[in-house]
Amino acid sequence: MKILYLYQHFVLPEKSGITRTFEFARRLVAMGHEIHLIASDEDLNNRHSKPYIQIVNGIHIHLLPIPYHNSMGFFKRILAFMKYIWGAIRCGGHLDYDLVYASSPPLTTTLAAIFLARKKRVPLVLEVRDLWPDLPIAFRVLRDPFSIMLTKAIERLAYDSSAHVIALSPGIKRAITARGVKSENISVIPNSCDIQSFNLCKDIKPSFPEIIDKEDLMVLYTGTLGIANGVSYICSLAKQTIHSHPHIKFVVVGDGKEKSLILNLAAQYQVLGNNFFLLDPVSKNEIPIFYHRASLILNTLINKKELWNASPNKFFDALAAGRPIAINFRGWLADLILEKQIGLVLDPLDSEKAALQIVEALSLPFWVENRGRSALKLGTSHFDREFLAQQLNEILNKVGGGVDRNRNISVAEKMG
Secondary structure, three states, X not given: OEEEEEOOOOXXXXXXXXXHHHHHHHHHHHOOOEEEEEEEOOOOOOOOOOOEEEEEOOEEEEEEOOOOOXXXXXXXXXXXXXXXXXXXXXXXXOOOOOEEEEEEXXXXXXXXXXXXHHHHOOOEEEEEOOOOOHHHHHOXXXXXXXXXXXXXXXHHHHHHOOOEEEEOOHHHHHHHHHOOOOHHHEEEOOOOEOHHHHHHOOOXXXXXXXXXXXXOEEEEEEEEOOOOOOOHHHHHHHHHHOOOOOOEEEEEEEEOOOHHHHHHHHHHOOOEOOOEEEEOOOOOOOHHHHHHHOOEEEEOOOOOHHHOOOOOHHHHHHHHHOOOEEEOOOOHHHHHHHHHOOEEEOOOOOHHHHHHHHXXXXXXXXXXXXXXXXXXXXXXXXXXXXXXXXXXXXXXXXXXXXOOXXXXXXXXXHOO
């Protein structure tokens, strides 16, 4: 089957970022599909002035020269989203395909996906990574009634135009079902574990000159330093432990809008360069090396209930690496941590209490090893990328194979 795959923020493993799209796309190619993926080349120093094509692992990657970074202001982001819609429509209009698979956010991607699916009279499968516009509304990025009404209308149109919806967490599925989409037309395929990739890096020793000693315990955070991520919380943890447990080192690897704020706060707390370190982003290929050195993986979010449905990569990377994980929010991942005993659910507001939770856990004999073993077991049994890619393949084949090319009718519609 020929699949047109739309995702604006696509990255290859050689770069820093989320590689879910690449990992699923290359597996779909191996299963016999022809994949044409339309994405933005988001390098701020991009020298390309026109769209261009790369073929990687059999994926035809159509790159649009649209720079983007999460430190951009609201209007620059909106402009980048609008450019992608137009670029994707122009690019996709020249391609032949049997199905459109689109991933959101941004929600605007769905507009290009709907147009292209209707143009060729093929089905649309929509992947929902985060609930939009719920999150922009919760963060007051969208405030005026017209913008809220418009984005909700786009969301409604996207669901109504989709033959099937892929949700990244059970909570996202419940929310979409509450909006009137039939439960049987929604599947949960969360972020997943690249067990094989992490195993390949298991014996590689990372080098942290003048940062981490051999006997130090490393607590690691990797990823975006945005408003929603609340990484300043980690500065507070470092502040609470710097005098009592200086051998516990908090290492943050990433970049984002709040980087300067975090550096300033860490300096103010006198932990920067002592037991708190902020390193530049590394490629996805290098991430496993850091994880295997860590004693505990941190995943932080600010205290907003709207974020609890998240399916963050770092959680599943911790499972793949066989490392315990600590989060400071509730929801389905907190339930998993407590049920499977794979880490800690930290107090979201009291950093002193949270720091004590970490200190006590890391002080227990074999706690890291036992929780890590349970984490790897969970990742292997429930979240292995190979298994989830096969689930996705089955859904796409069912939807794509159940289409009358003269009319855009899904399998579910034909069955009544």
